Amino acid sequence: MRPRHVLYSIVSVLLPALAGADILERIIARVNGDIVTLSEFEARQLGAVQAARIGPGEVERFLRENNTRILNEAVDELLLVQRASELGLDVPDSYLDQVINDIKKENGITSDEALVAQLHREGMSLGDLRRNVKRSIMRRQALARDLEPRVTISPADARRFYEENRDEYESPAAVHLSEILVEGEGASERAQSLAARARQGEDFAALAREHSAAATAPGGGDLGRIRRGELAEQLDRVAFGLEGGAVSEPLPAAAGAYRILKLNEKFAAATTPFETVRPAIEEQLRQERWRQEYDRYIQGLRDAAAGGIQMLVREVPLQVALPDAATLGLGTSDGSPAASPGAAPDAPRPGPIAPDEPEFSTSPQERPEQVRPGDGARKPVEEEQTPPLGP
Helix, strand or coil: CCHHHHHHHHHHHCCCCCCCCCEEECEEEEECCEEEEHHHHHHHHHHHHHHCCCCHHHHHHHHHHHHHHHHHHHHHHHHHHHHHHHCCCCCCHHHHHHHHHHHHHHCCCCCHHHHHHHHHHCCCCHHHHHHHHHHHHHHHHHHHHHCHHHHCCCHHHHHHHHHHCHHHHEECCEEEEEEEEECCCCHHHHHHHHHHHHHCCCCHHHHHHHHCCCCCHHHCCEEEEEECCCCCHHHHHHHHHCCCCCECCCEECHHHCEEEEEEEEEECCEECCHHHHHHHHHHHHHHHHHHHHHHHHHHHHHHHCHHHEEECCCCCCCCCCCCCHHHHCCCCCCCCCCCCHHHHHHCCCCCCCCCCCCCCCCCCCCCCEEEECCCCEEECCCCCCCCCCCC
16 A cells, blocks of 8 residues: 555545635534534545445445435544543643654655645645544543443353354364266266276376266366255265265266265364354454444433534535545546546536435535634634524
C-alpha cells in the first residue's frame, strides 16, 4: 500500500472537513448543539465507498442502501464525544503530537510541511487532522469507560457455550478415498483386473486417469475426505472396513458398472479439547456481546438526547467524487483515473427521490448557516425552517 493511500484512509476514517475561510455550509444534523455538515457527510460517504471497495458504477446503489447508516454513525459519534466530555475525559496536546508523529512515520512523511501539503491535497488542514484525531480518541475513551466493563466473558460463559455447541468441536471418523468406475461391456472382468493390478503395486491414480469413467478421473480418482455416514450404506461399510492403503473388491454400481475404492488415509473420531478452543470461543462471545451492549448503549445516549437531535435533511447526494489517482495512488475498478476532488462542487446531483425509496433524502435549505470549518464555530445567517427527517 502506498503511503499516500494509507494516509488518505486514516483521514477518511477521522471525518475530514473542508479547510479554509468561512463558507456557506448546509447543516444536515444537530446533536446537542454540535453539527454534522453536508461536506462532512460527503466525506463520510467517500470513506464508506472506499472502505467497501465500491466501483464507480455501483456508488449510487451503495449510497441508497447506506446513507441512513452513515448519517446515524455521524450522530452516534458526536454523542460519544459529548459523553467523553461529560466524563471529564480529554486528550493532552502532547499525546496528539505523538499520534500525529506516528501517522507521519507510518506513511513515510518526513516533515510537517510535507504532511500539511498532503493534507491540503485531500481537502484538510493540520488543525482539522488534530481535531478529528482528538475526537476519535475521545470516542474510544468513552467506550472504554462505559462499555468495556459490560463485555467481560468469564470461563463459565465459554464453557457453557462449548457444551451447548459440542458437536461443532467433534470430528467424526473419516476416510480419504480414491475411486475407479468401470462401465460398459465386460465391466466386471475389467474391474477385477484393475483391482488386481492396483493391489500388485501399480499406481492407482494413473489407473484411474486411464480407465475410470467417473468425473474424478482427471484428478486420479481422488474423492477427498469423507466422513462416516456420507456414503451409501454399502460403500460406507466397505470404505471404513479398509485398512492400510487397501484396495477394495469391485463393488456393483448403477447400470451394470463397478466401482473400486482405495483407502488413502483413515481418521479416527476426535473431540477438540475445551482449553484448545477456549480463546476463540471467548473472542467470539466478546464480539457478540460487544455488538449487543453497544447497540443498547448508543440507544441510551440517543434516548437521553432525544430533544437535542435534529435531522435537517430530506435529500442527500447519491454520488461522490473519487480521489485523483495521481494524488492518492488510486484508480477506478476499470483502471481509468478516478475523478478529481476538485470536481465535487460542479458534479451533477440527483433529483428528488420518490417517497418510497429505502433511504432518507434532503431538500435544499433556503437559509443555510455560515460555518467556519477550521474551528467548528458557526453563526446563523437566518434560522432554518427545514422540516425534520420524516417518512
